[in-house]
Amino acid sequence: MLQLESQSLAQEMPQSTKTAVMIIGGAEDKVHGREILHTFFSRAGAADAAIAIIPSASREPAVIGERYQHIFEEMGAKEIQILDIRDRDAGNDPQWQEYLNRCTGVFMTGGDQLRLCGLLADTLVMETVRQRTLEGKITLAGTSAGAAVMGYQMIAGGGSGESPNRSLVDLTTGLGIVSDVIVDQHFHNRNRMARLISAIASHPQCIGIGIDEDTCAMVEGDGLIQVMGKGTVTILDPGELTHTNEPNVGATEPLSVFNLRLHVLCHGDRYDMRSRKVISPES
Amino acid sequence: MLQLESQSLAQEMPQSTKTAVMIIGGAEDKVHGREILHTFFSRAGAADAAIAIIPSASREPAVIGERYQHIFEEMGAKEIQILDIRDRDAGNDPQWQEYLNRCTGVFMTGGDQLRLCGLLADTLVMETVRQRTLEGKITLAGTSAGAAVMGYQMIAGGGSGESPNRSLVDLTTGLGIVSDVIVDQHFHNRNRMARLISAIASHPQCIGIGIDEDTCAMVEGDGLIQVMGKGTVTILDPGELTHTNEPNVGATEPLSVFNLRLHVLCHGDRYDMRSRKVISPES
Structure with a gap:
């Protein structure tokens, strides 16, 4: 069935220099094409990029921070700082403000989303990142745990291999960068459909966004999601x-749970969160 | 959110003596309440039941056949025969006809759905079972592999842990007992959403039915699915x-894959395959 509803839109693909929130499903390619990381680098300003890496979700922040540092250095970023914040006092330390106020991209690594929120939610650092993201001044990316924190409702953990049920998902408060979404990552890879359905059943004002590994849901300021990478982004719309x-x-x-709308989007597909409609790729 | 659309229907629950096709997601309770197996026993006529067990999907047909035989004996079935068919000649042997023409229930065990179809598709035995099922004269149940064969399109196997893609699912021809469905079993238990989506994308004339373990989608002649058991039945409607x-x-x-409709149904929920609508449980 080839595009039953052929929508050859005149819209251009989003400008590659526009800032965005990049929600990455974990395990993004760090070695070969590095499409997703390179897009982050481009959207953060490419050769003019000043990048902040926040490795606080990880219990090995130095190691993981340096890994991303080397990648963005190799791409040619102008400046990179690792914000190796390990306690809330450090998150409130004004020492980072000067850099955060002029940086163009922030990258949050994987690890444990509860740790990331515990260390950074409502701190001076995160409020600055959040504010500058909402103002469209920086491109903010998060992978795995760094992706999970993007919504206001956050999946802190849960199970798999069971029918959808309330105990299958632990919900708490995330950083609220993108409103009215619940994000799950490593999605089809780790059998997380049942837990995302369970989360959405509790919060039907939210759209569920399940992101596979090496796949990114890139959200622009106007609520347009664009998909890139190797896998799919699953949208669960309880509208x-x-x-x-x-x-x-x-x-x-x-x-x-009756009458969810389900979309499976792959590379190049776009979804408008405001109208809750998929936009077909140009044919 | 409690029944946004409260549908307190006057319809009665289906009569428990009506024949049905019972599609069971595998691992049904055989020890405690045995709700699903007991429902099969009841719908096959209870104390008047004459049951045929087809264990041909299994490589240990004698063992599995006897296990179900003991269960239905214990429940009080009047007569039970194991149709231990191990080659196609046996499937075409008229020796079974007399019993099949008077039996009231047929139970197909788990194992390998390709083996089951390979041994029985288009044989005299299966054509008799099929015909008497379609005429409403017997209750036909299948669990796991015995469930997979129910559609005309059958999932023979596949992978999990990947994004939906064509290579994730192997489709072939099933027994075609229930038209226009593709069944998958052990559904949320074994991360099979991606492969059912992949199957439906290839056959959008079919409804996808994903059945969790110890859960049954019971289909009556008029196309009404009723759910029973411990887990959920997932409906993927590509209408x-x-x-x-x-x-x-x-x-x-x-x-x-854009604009699938997704329903998660649990015990007592009903779905009308003709109108493609869920019927809420009476409130």
Whole structure:
């Protein structure tokens, strides 16, 4: 079935220099084409990029921070700083402000999203990053745990291999960079459909975004998601939801969830979060 | 969110003596409540049931056949025969006809769906079972491999842990008991959403039915699915599909699939395959 609804749009692909929020499903290619990381580098200003790496989700922040530092150095970034923040005092230290106020890209590594939020939520560093992201002044990327924190509702953890149910997902508060989404990563790779459905059933005002490994949902200021990378981005839109049953939080009984809309998007596909519609690739 | 669209229907729950096709997601409870197996027993006539067990999907047909025999004996079935068919000649042997023409329930065990179809598709035995099922004269149940064969399009095997793509699923011809469905089993348990999406993208005339373990989609003659058991039945309805990309069969590039409708149904929920609508449980 070839594009039943052929939408050859006149719209151009988004300008590659526009800032964006890049939500990466983890395990992005760091060795070969490095498409996603290179796009981050480009959108952060390419040769003019001043990049801040936040490795705080990781328990080995020095190692992982340096790994990304070398990658962006090799690409030719003008300046790179690793914000190796290991406690909340450091997150509130004004020493980072000068750099954050002139940097053009911030990259949050993988690790544990609870650790990342625990160290950085509501700190001076994160508020500055958040503010400058919302103003469109920097490109903010996060991979794996760094992706999970992007919504206001955040999946802190959960299980897999079970039917959708309330106890399958632990929800808490994320950084709220992109409103009204719940992000999950390593999505089809780690059997996370059931937990994202479970999360959306609890928060049907949110769109569920499941991102596969080496895949990126790039969000621009106007709410347009563009997909890049090797896998797919799964959109769960509960806009027409007609029913969920309502077990208690933490209950293991299975959920009823009727009339979700499901889109599987691959490289080049775009989704408009405002209209909740997919935009076909130009044919 | 409690039943946004409250549908308190006057319809009665289906009569428990009506024949049905019971598609079971594997690993059904054989020890405790045995709800699904007991429902099969009831719908096959309870104390008047004459049951045929087809263990041909299994490489240990004698062992698995006897296991179900003991269960249905214990429940009180009047008569049970194991059709231990191990080659196509046996499947065409008229010796089974007398029993098949008076039996009231047929149970197909788990194992390998390709083996089951290879031994039985288009044989005298299977044509008799099929015909009497379509006439509503017997209740036909299949679990795991025995469930996979129910559609005309059958998932023979596939992978998991990847983005939806053509090479993720091997499709072949099943027994075609229930038209226009593609069944997958052990569904959320074994991360099979991506392969069912991949299958449906190739056959958008079919509804995808993903059945979790110890869960049953019971289909009545009028196309009504009723869910029972511990987990969920996932319906993937491509009726409003607007786009799929079209990689070659076997290609590993990810799929685009827009505008699937997704329902997660649990115990007591019903779905009408003709109208493609969920019927809420009576509230």
